[in-house]
Amino acid sequence: MDDEKSEVGRRVEARHSADRVLDTGALRALAHPLRVRIYDILSQYGPQTASSLAAQLGESSGATSYHLRALAKHDLIREVEGRGTTRERWWERPVGGVSFANPAAMKTPAGRSATQLVMAEFFRNRQQQLLDFIAGAPDHDEVWGDSVMISSATTRLTPAQSHELTMRLMAVVDEFVDTYRNQTGDDVRPVTIRADVFPLPDLED
Known part of the structure; x- marks a missing residue:
């Protein structure tokens, strides 16, 4: 498992090493x-x-x-x-x-x-x-209803675990971006991809 984690991290880091x-x-x-x-x-x-x-x-x-x-x-x-x-x-x-x-x-x-x-x-x-997408959601349901995820979750992680999660998410996103970047077709539309992973602030006592 550790080898798998490090391999995912290496792939992501190599993929983004040339980022400007x-x-x-x-x-x-x-x-x-x-x-x-x-x-x-x-x-x-x-x-x-x-x-x-x-x-x-x-x-x-x-x-x-x-x-x-x-x-x-x-x-x-x-x-x-x-x-x-x-x-x-x-x-x-x-x-x-x-x-x-x-x-x-x-x-x-x-x-x-x-x-x-x-x-x-x-x-x-x-x-x-x-927000615009949510406001117009009924108009998209027929075609895109099952193809959209707007989700929020909370868990408890160490910095190392959070880093592992971001590497895995980035690897999946990179795979789809590289594969479908120039795809065309009647039912093809630009799809925005968001992945937010960050620690919440401590509550004041």
């Missing part, structure tokens, strides 16, 4: 609510143009184009090769993991502020997606 840890410059470039939403849309739905993003976000294409260029300046996104025209460019987020947690950035006021803004906005967007 955003430096202070990239975090500051991303630290704008609209840019976080643009980045998230590109992550979840794939390539977009300034016009398609403007339509989804209720902004002008000039505004989305400006923010796209700012994100591209720090290699957070890139132009899609061989697609689009000089008037209508397509943008994508490069494949691969990204970490907002940069210990070096957190040591400076600017880096800490940018990190907090990015993470707060990112999780606010994801939480709103969950």
